Amino acid sequence: MTRHSFLGGVEMGPVGPYRRHPLAPHQLIADLTPTEDAIVLAHLGVPRLDAERWTLRVDGLVRQPRTLSLPDLLALPTREITSFHECAGSPLEPTVPQRRIVNVVWGGVPLRAVLDAVGVDPAARYVWSYGADHGTFADVEVDAYVKDLPLDRVADDILLAHRINDRPLPAEHGYPLRLVVPGWYGTNSVKWLTRLRLADRRAPGPFTTRFYTDPDPERPGATRPVWEVAPESVIVHPAPDAEIGDEVSVWGRAWGSAEIVDVEVSTDGGRNWQHADVEPRREWSWQRFTLPWRPGRPGRTTLVARARDAAGAVQPMTGARNAVHRVPVTVIIS
Numbered sequence: 250m251t252r253h254s255f256l257g258g259v260e261m262g263p264v265g266p267y268r269r270h271p272l273a274p275h276q277l278i279a280d281l282t283p284t285e286d287a288i289v290l291a292h293l294g295v296p297r298l299d300a301e302r303w304t305l306r307v308d309g310l311v312r313q314p315r316t317l318s319l320p321d322l323l324a325l326p327t328r329e330i331t332s333f334h335e336c337a338g339s340p341l342e343p344t345v346p347q348r349r350i351v352n353v354v355w356g357g358v359p360l361r362a363v364l365d366a367v368g369v370d371p372a373a374r375y376v377w378s379y380g381a382d383h384g385t386f387a388d389v390e391v392d393a394y395v396k397d398l399p400l401d402r403v404a405d406d407i408l409l410a411h412r413i414n415d416r417p418l419p420a421e422h423g424y425p426l427r428l429v430v431p432g433w434y435g436t437n438s439v440k441w442l443t444r445l446r447l448a449d450r451r452a453p454g455p456f457t458t459r460f461y462t463d464p465d466p467e468r469p470g471a472t473r474p475v476w477e478v479a480p481e482s483v484i485v486h487p488a489p490d491a492e493i494g495d496e497v498s499v500w501g502r503a504w505g506s507a508e509i510v511d512v513e514v515s516t517d518g519g520r521n522w523q524h525a526d527v528e529p530r531r532e533w534s535w536q537r538f539t540l541p542w543r544p545g546r547p548g549r550t551t552l553v554a555r556a557r558d559a560a561g562a563v564q565p566m567t568g569a570r571n572a573v574h575r576v577p578v579t580v581i582i583s
């Protein structure tokens with residue numbers, strides 16, 4: 250990989266006070282997650298960037314390479330996108346569900362506008378995105394966090410975001426500018442962007458070739474990148490170990506790259522299933538599902554939810570990052 254030298258020595262800081270536990274599923278009460286409750290993931294630490302010195306370089310297979318300042322970018326038309334934002338979990342344990350999920354409003358410049366301004370060469374097929382952060386992850390030396398994105402995914406919803414929930418990005422979320430790829434796992438939304446490079450192939454480097462690659466179910470022995478979010482759901486209410494009376498409204502959140510068209514809820518640990526009511530998707534927002542439940546008999550039981558997306562994919566019961574969420578409860582009937 251080419252050395253990432255144009256920024257000079259970027260100072261890296263710890264994740265600091267922002268290294269906190271994500272909200273548990275039963276805490277996902279707000280439709281829009283406040284920024285102070287949003288997940289923060291940083292493999293290499295948090296670079297503290299000086300916006301006055303910061304620039305975004307756009308080069309590679311383009312007609313007119315450009316270097317943009319923050320005022321240049323802020324002068325372009327912006328748009329807002331509400332989207333779920335989920336971490337794929339540790340790339341070292343890719344099948345362990347973490348359920349680090351929030352729903353936020355991003356504000357920024359559509360990537361498309363910047364690509365149109367530089368003129369993309371017809372030979373280009375990918376956008377490589379470089380973060381300013383560097384360091385060591387899992388014993389691998391990293392010059393810069395780099396991810397790639399196929400050009401055919403670049404629609405108007407992909408943002409060079411400078412705002413989250415109506416405020417400038419805090420350092421932890423990528424100040425001054427980050428990529429946001431709505432509907433894809435968070436790992437693809439490169440923070441602290443310094444460079445976009447158009448290329449005719451996928452990016453080399455540990456975060457595209459070694460980490461964040463899954464076995465490809467359609468091609469035995471091959472891998473595929475951790476891009477699209479598999480269908481998933483969590484039960485928000487009732488909370489784990491709640492005591493349930495005669496009637497309760499079981500509800501939760503469901504999301505995925507493809508719209509969720511069905512959520513089934515089991516109130517007996519996964520033996521029998523009932524269709525919940527699922528609200529349609531707005532933009533890339535998570536979708537609420539609801540099932541009224543009148544428990545028939547008292548005692549301990551486990552609630553389970555499983556989502557199905559428009560492409561027909563269903564959440565697996567175990568063994569995957571999007572495996573079903575289970576909530577043990579006690580039914581008390583007087």
Ligand SMILES: Nc1nc2c(c(=O)[nH]1)N[C@H]1C(S)=C(S)[C@@H](COP(=O)(O)O)O[C@H]1N2
Nearest residue numbers: 288289290291292336380394435436439440
């Ligand atoms: N430059 C850079 N971008 C990054 C990362 C990183 O370590 N470095 N982590 C990624 C991961 S794994 C996730 S889940 C999201 C998290 O974004 P957030 O911290 O703003 O919630 O950022 C992604 N972008």
Ligand SMILES: [Mo]
Nearest residue numbers: 290336337436
């Ligand atoms: Mo992540």
